[in-house]
Amino acid sequence: MSISLLSNTYNRQNWEDSEFPILCQTCLGDNPYIRMMKERYGQECKICNRPFTIFRWCPGARMRFKKTEICQTCSKVKNVCQTCLLDLEYGLPVQVRDEALQITDSVPKSHVNKEYFTQNVEGEMALDQQPQPYGQLAKAQPPSDVLMKLARSAPYYKRNQPHICSFYVKGECKRGEECPYRHEKPSDPDDPLSTQNIRDRFYGINDPVAEKLLSRYKEAPQLEAPEDKTVTTLYIGNVIDIDEQQLRDHFYQYGEIRSVTVVPKQSCAFVQFTQRDAAERAAKETFNKLVIDGKRLSVKWGKPPSAQASSGRAGEAGGYESNYELVPGLPSVVPMPSSESKTDFFGLSSSSNMAASTASNTFLPPPPMPPPDLGDYTSSLSYGHMPPPLSLRTSSIHYPSQDPSRVGSTASHGKANE
Template sequence: MATSLGSNTYNRQNWEDADFPILCQTCLGENPYIRMTKEKYGKECKICARPFTVFRWCPGTRMRFKKTEVCQTCSKMKNVCQTCLLDLEYGLPIQVRDTGLAIKDDIPRSDVNKEYFTQNMERELANSDGTRPGGQVGKATSSSDMLLKLARTTPYYKRNRPHICSFWVKGECRRGEECPYRHEKPTDPDDPLADQNIKDRYYGINDPVADKLLKRASTMPRLDPPDDKSITTLYIGGLGETVTDGDLKGYFYQFGEIRTITIVQRQQCAFIQFATRQAAEMAAEKSFNKLIVNGQRLTVKWGRSQAARGKEGEGLTEMGTRLDPVPGLPGALPPPPPLDEEAPANYFNLDPSTSPAVMNLTLPPPPGLNPPPPGKLTTNIYSHSNTSPCMKR
C-alpha cells in the first residue's frame, strides 16, 4: 500500500478499521438491498490525514457511486455523516448547527496539535457507550427552535444524482442515453453554491449552504413582545370545539403562574393572562408557530389593550387591511345626516312650503282601474307603498 507523507507520522495502532460506515439516510439511498465494497486503509482522512477504511456503494438506480470521505473519529467528534458531512440529527451543515446550539469550534488546525487532539478524542469515544456524540456537540444541553424549523426530517435523494456531463455541455457526448452522467445545463458559475470545500464544511467556516440557511432563518416570522410591560395576556386562536380551558391550562402552566383563562366560544379563541411578564414572554417564545393541542394547531399572539386596539383600528377596511392616503385627493366626505323617521315621505319631490291647494290636485287613477263615480271623487295621492294598488298588481 502506498503511504503518504502525512501518514508516516502515525503508527499502525492509530489507523482506523471499521465494519460499517456512519451514514445518513440520504447518502445510504432508498434501496434497502445495496452492495457495498470495503477497502481496509484505502485512503487517508481528509481532515486528520490518518488512513481509514473506505466504503463505496451505489445508493440507487441512475445514481452516482459514493464513498466515505472522513474517518469515523472525525465523524463522531462532529456527529456528521462520513460522506456529506451534514449533521446526523438535523440534516444541516455544521455551521448552522453550531450557530443554533451556540457551540464554538475548538478543534486545532496545526498538524501536531490536531494529532494530539484526535488521539485524546478517540480514547474518550472508546470509553463512552456510543449513544451520544463527542466533543462540544455532546455537551449541548438543549436544542434550538431555529434548528427544529430548518431541520430536514426526510431524505433528499436528488442529492445522489450523477454529475453533469461535460462532453454534453460542449456538444461532444456520443453515449446518448447510455451516458452515466446528466445531460443538463450547468448552473451559473458565479453562484456561491458552486464553490464548496469539504474542510470549510467540517470546520463550519465559509460554507455557502450554511450562509443561505442562516439568511432564511433571519427572515422567519417572530413574535416580538409589545413595548407595554403591563401586557401579560396571550391570544390563542383556532381552538375549535375540542380544546377546553383544562387543556390550555395543562400546557401553559409550565411557563409560570396563570391568573385567568377566558374562552370566547363564538370566536373560537381564548385569552390567557399570566401573573408575571416573564412567564408570558417565555410562553410566547416557546409556543409561537408550534403549539398543537389535541391535534389542533393553535395561533399564538400577544394580547392588546382596548386603547391600542382602538388606535390600530383607524384606517382599516372591512377586510382588516390598512389603506394609505393617496396624495392629491380630497379628504373623506362627511357622513350623511341621519334620516328623520317622523317626517312624511315626499315621493313627488315637492317643496314643503307648497300651499295645500296645490297638494289637493286630483290625480288620475292607475291604469287598469275603473274611475270612481262622479259623486265620490276624492283627492287621494297614490304612493308606492305596500298598500298601493300598483303594488298589488
C-alpha cells in the same frame, strides 16, 4: 495507494478499521438491500490524514456512486455523516448547528496537534460503552428556534443525483438517454454554492450552504397580531395526547390565563389570556417552536369555540341574505297564497273571497255555468236520495263538475219520475 509522510509516522495499529460506515439516511439511500464495497486503509481521511477503511456504494437507481470521505473518529467528534459531513440529528451544516447551539470549535488544525487530539479522543471513546456526543456538543442546550425551523424531517434523495455531463455542456454528448450523467445547464460559476470546501464544512467556517440557510431563517415570516385588540386567544394545533394542565403550565409563564379549552376531536386547543400583551408575548415566543411532551405544536391567533358558536347561531337566526347575493336573470319568487285561499280547496268560501283570490292568480277562472234546476233535487228528496252538495246550494257554479246536467243527473231523475 498514496499515503502522506504524516501518516507514515503512525503505528499501523492506530489505523482505523471498521465494519460499517457512519452515514445519514439520505446518503444511505432508500434501498434496504444495498451492497457496499469495502477497502481497508484505502484512503486518507481528509481531516486528520490518517488511513481508514473506505466504503463505496450506489444509493439507488439513477444515482451516482458515493463513498466515505472522513474517518469515523472525526465523524464522532462532530457528530456528522462520513460522506456529506452534515449533522446526523438535524441534517444541517456544522456552522448552522454550532451557531444555533452556541458551540465553539475546539478541534485543532495543525498537524501535530491533530495527531495528539485524535489519540486522546479515541482513548476516551474506547472507555464509553455507548456512543455519545463528544465535547461541547454533549453539553449543548436543547434544540433552539433555528434548528427547529431549518431541520430536515425527511431524507433529501435529490442530493444523490449524478453530476452534470461535461460533454453535454459542450454540446458533444452522443449517449442521449443512456448517459449516466445529468443533461442540465451548470449553475452560475459566480454562485458561492458551486465552490464548496470539505474542510470548511467540517470546521464550520465560510460554508456557503450554511450562510444560505441562515439568511432564509432571518427572512422567514412572522406571526402578525390581529388588529382587533379584544382578541386574546391563541389557537394551538396538533394537540394529541396533551391535556389541559400541560398547556396551562406552559403558557402561564407569559401571563394570566382566563381559560384553556381542549377539543380532542379536532386535535386542537384554545388558550385565552386576560390581557392582550400576554397573548402577543406568548405568540411571539411560541410561533414555530412550541414543543410539549416531545410533540411540535402550531400556534396561531384564533377565537374561542364559544365565540364561533355564537357567531354561527347569529347567522342562522338572521338568515343568509347578508352572506349570499341573488343571481341576476333568475325569475322572481312566486308569492305565497293568502291565509284564506290556503284552506279553500273546494270553493267553499264566499264569492267575494274567491274573486279576490282568483284576481291574484295568473290563470283565468272558468266561465260561469247556468244555475241548476232545483226541482230535480226536490223530487229526488221524495225518493230518499242524498241532499245536494253545499257548493250547489250557492247562487253560482264555479266548476263544470258541479253542474248536474253535465254528469247525466237530469236523465236519471227523469226516468225515476216516469
